[in-house]
Amino acid sequence: MSVVAQAQESHLETFARFEEGAAGSDLGWLRSIRRSAMARFSELGFPTTHDEDWRFTNVAPIAETPFGLARVGGVEFTSRELDRLRVPGFASIRLVFVNGRYEPKLSRLGPLPAGVKVGSLAHELAADPGSLDEHLARYADYRNDAFSALNTAFIEDGALVRIPSRTVLEEPIYLLHISAPGTGPTVTHPRNLIVAGDETQATVVEDYVSLDGEVHFSNVVTEVVVGENSVLGHYRIERESGQAFHVSTLRVEQGRASAVASHSLLLGGALVRNNVHPVLAGEGSDCLINGLFMGAGQQHLDNYMKVEHASPHCTSRQFYNGILDGRSRGVFHGRIVVHKDAQKTDAKQTNRNLLLSEGAQIDTKPQLEIHADDVKCTHGATIGQVDEDAIFYLRSRGISEASARDLLLEAFAGESLEKMKEEPVRRHLEGLVRQWLRRETVLEGAR
Amino acid sequence: MLSVRNLHVKVGGREILKGVDLEVAAGEVCAIMGPNGSGKSTLAQVLAGQETYEVTAGEVLYEGQNLLELNPEQRAREGVFLAFQYPVEIPGIGTAYFLRAALNAIRKHRGLDELDAMDFLPLIREKLKLLEMDDALLSRAINEGFSGGEKKRTEILQLAVLEPRLAILDETDSGLDIDALKIVAGGVNALRDPERAIIIVTHYQRLLSYIVPDTVHVLVAGRIVASGGRELALELEEKGYGWVETEPESAVPAPA
Ligand SMILES: Nc1ncnc2c1ncn2[C@@H]1O[C@H](COP(=O)(O)OP(=O)(O)OP(=O)(O)O)[C@@H](O)[C@H]1O
Numbered sequence: 218m219s220v221v222a223q224a225q226e227s228h229l230e231t232f233a234r235f236e237e238g239a240a241g242s243d244l245g246w247l248r249s250i251r252r253s254a255m256a257r258f259s260e261l262g263f264p265t266t267h268d269e270d271w272r273f274t275n276v277a278p279i280a281e282t283p284f285g286l287a288r289v290g291g292v293e294f295t296s297r298e299l300d301r302l303r304v305p306g307f308a309s310i311r312l313v314f315v316n317g318r319y320e321p322k323l324s325r326l327g328p329l330p331a332g333v334k335v336g337s338l339a340h341e342l343a344a345d346p347g348s349l350d351e352h353l354a355r356y357a358d359y360r361n362d363a364f365s366a367l368n369t370a371f372i373e374d375g376a377l378v379r380i381p382s383r384t385v386l387e388e389p390i391y392l393l394h395i396s397a398p399g400t401g402p403t404v405t406h407p408r409n410l411i412v413a414g415d416e417t418q419a420t421v422v423e424d425y426v427s428l429d430g431e432v433h434f435s436n437v438v439t440e441v442v443v444g445e446n447s448v449l450g451h452y453r454i455e456r457e458s459g460q461a462f463h464v465s466t467l468r469v470e471q472g473r474a475s476a477v478a479s480h481s482l483l484l485g486g487a488l489v490r491n492n493v494h495p496v497l498a499g500e501g502s503d504c505l506i507n508g509l510f511m512g513a514g515q516q517h518l519d520n521y522m523k524v525e526h527a528s529p530h531c532t533s534r535q536f537y538n539g540i541l542d543g544r545s546r547g548v549f550h551g552r553i554v555v556h557k558d559a560q561k562t563d564a565k566q567t568n569r570n571l572l573l574s575e576g577a578q579i580d581t582k583p584q585l586e587i588h589a590d591d592v593k594c595t596h597g598a599t600i601g602q603v604d605e606d607a608i609f610y611l612r613s614r615g616i617s618e619a620s621a622r623d624l625l626l627e628a629f630a631g632e633s634l635e636k637m638k639e640e641p642v643r644r645h646l647e648g649l650v651r652q653w654l655r656r657e658t659v660l661e662g663a664r
Numbered sequence: 665m666l667s668v669r670n671l672h673v674k675v676g677g678r679e680i681l682k683g684v685d686l687e688v689a690a691g692e693v694c695a696i697m698g699p700n701g702s703g704k705s706t707l708a709q710v711l712a713g714q715e716t717y718e719v720t721a722g723e724v725l726y727e728g729q730n731l732l733e734l735n736p737e738q739r740a741r742e743g744v745f746l747a748f749q750y751p752v753e754i755p756g757i758g759t760a761y762f763l764r765a766a767l768n769a770i771r772k773h774r775g776l777d778e779l780d781a782m783d784f785l786p787l788i789r790e791k792l793k794l795l796e797m798d799d800a801l802l803s804r805a806i807n808e809g810f811s812g813g814e815k816k817r818t819e820i821l822q823l824a825v826l827e828p829r830l831a832i833l834d835e836t837d838s839g840l841d842i843d844a845l846k847i848v849a850g851g852v853n854a855l856r857d858p859e860r861a862i863i864i865v866t867h868y869q870r871l872l873s874y875i876v877p878d879t880v881h882v883l884v885a886g887r888i889v890a891s892g893g894r895e896l897a898l899e900l901e902e903k904g905y906g907w908v909e910t911e912p913e914s915a916v917p918a919p920a
């Protein structure tokens with residue numbers, strides 16, 4: 218058996234054991250979803266670079282590693298350690314997951330407006346699963362995407378957020394996912410479900426960090442359902458260790474006249490794939506897909522966007538900026554799919570990249586699939602170096618070369634950050650970016 | 665204050681300056697004139713420290729120190745300022761922030777306290793008024809989307825804020841209408857000082873009717889071919905550069 222086949226086999230064996238004891242194993246609908254997802258994963262196998270959607274990203278390091286499920290329990294945190302890991306400022310609604318498992322002792326849930334539910338998916342599967350099957354695993358495409366299939370097979374815990382119609386959640390919901398590696402390579406499959414009713418407003422922040430140690434793999438799926446005339450902000454912060462593999466899929470289903478903003482900041486991880494897949498299902502909906510990725514060393518940061526216009530009069534805006542140093546490699550693959558009936562679509566995509574070294578590399582690829590005739594779709598990509606004329610101009614005014622470079626890079630990163638409206642998040646991210654520029658380690662580590 | 669001796673400069677393998685000699689004293693306003701492509705900007709940029717130009721021979725002394733040994737920011741901190749012929753647009757960095765950072769870098773070097781945003785505001789307001797410029801400029805990114813005239817004026821604003829000892833203005837007059845030209849000239853004249861030298865690089869004599877130079881030098885094909893007082897500028901205006909190019913012998917000798 219090949220290394221890949223062996224590793225794939227190990228996921229199957231793990232599944233057999235997992236399935237028996239997992240939360241919700243007594244639920245027929247869930248059991249069948251898990252099983253068909255696992256079967257699908259076995260058929261698909263991990264993608265290779267022959268697959269058009271994975272042309273620029275070789276996932277062999279993931280496919281060849283025999284991961285075991287990350288150990289649950291036994292990892293203790295003091296509140297001080299937790300404070301060091303988390304983004305400050307989210308005092309009231311904070312869910313902490315360690316190795317994929319909800320930690321009530323580290324979390325805070327309130328006060329919440331009436332009818333709002335925020336908590337652990339595993340808990341809900343055990344306590345009140347009745348309403349889950351309407352949405353869970355209905356959006357992320359586990360039939361065609363191996364990583365979503367694997368995650369779906371292992372659905373158990375993650376965040377569950379439910380916001381009843383006509384509810385405004387003033388406080389952002391902060392989800393901190395901490396990976397605490399074990400003795401061998403470990404995997405977690407966090408599964409988040411966010412269901413926002415009509416005329417709601419909310420912000421969700423997903424933050425992924427890890428403690429130093431062995432190789433680990435975070436295989437995340439987040440499904441977001443946004444009702445009519447609702448406003449939702451989503452942030453993903455990836456700052457795991459240099460030993461981390463991270464594949465996450467954000468799948469958003471947008472109702473009529475809804476407005477969604479997705480923001481990603483990729484700083485950490487050895488091999489990262491950031492899938493963002495909004496479907497503008499309701500007429501007149503709007504989405505902003507904004508991101509910043511910054512790579513150094515040997516990091517590989519892949520951003521795969523699939524923006525689906527499924528209804529008329531929808532607007533989408535993609536802005537991704539990349540800064541790549543060392544021998545790092547970035548990918549921006551931006552798909553825009555306009556369905557037959559999605560007339561008056563207005564879609565725009567911009568990807569700008571700065572390469573700071575000879576060895577850094579970016580692959581940027583727009584992909585427009587337009588099946589309607591009355592649409593406006595534009596895309597543009599740039600790849601460049603820091604503007605030396607600008608550096609000289611700043612230096613000629615007394616500003617040191619190092620500061621001049623920092624200022625220019627901060628300004629470039631600022632194009633992404635200034636679109637992030639959630640003040641404490643933006644401020645913290647600005648700090649992380651500044652640290653990155655000064656090459657201090659922004660990755661969590663060394664306990 | 666400034667002595668340029670036998671300066672040879674190459675760009676992209678081509679020799680642009682072919683032995684320039686120039687003396688500028690403290691308190692002096694010196695004009696350098698010359699046709700297109702004669703090397704005026706090259707000289708200005710080399711003095712400011714642009715590293716894409718290669719100095720192959722000669723030396724430059726600024727207040728007794730070897731200027732060529734200093735990097736651009738050190739020169740700026742020592743009081744050298746270049747108003748660019750083509751100011752650079754820098755998106756994402758606010759003009760006020762930039763000006764304050766620059767001023768503080770220089771103040772720090774001089775052993776002065778750094779100014780916070782509150783201290784800086786009255787200072788910059790006063791300079792804006794001097795140049796009849798709008799406050800709104802402060803929140804805009806450096807030169808981004810500025811008109812040609814706005815860029816030139818912003819250069820002079822920087823000059824007024826940073827108060828250098830040696831100011832080099834590279835074609836600050838080009839692209840300015842007559843009203844703007846008068847304002848800019850007023851700003852520069854306000855900075856005339858016995859302790860300060862100003863080098864005005866220009867193609868035309870127009871600016872020199874508002875900023876009257878003490879000395880005029882003519883640069884042609886990488887060499888100073890004529891030097892004199894302000895009357896030289898008028899003569900050039902009348903006869904064109906062809907006159908000095910064809911009759912180098914008859915040119916007025918450089919003042920001692
Ligand atoms: N970076 C460069 N690379 C190659 N050639 C250059 C460069 N900069 C200047 N040159 C050349 O050097 C010569 C002198 O240019 P410079 O800009 O110094 O002239 P100038 O006197 O300032 O002209 P103008 O009046 O047009 O501003 C020109 O022939 C120009 O093409």
Ligand SMILES: [Mg+2]
Binds near residue numbers: 705
């Ligand atoms: Mg010039």
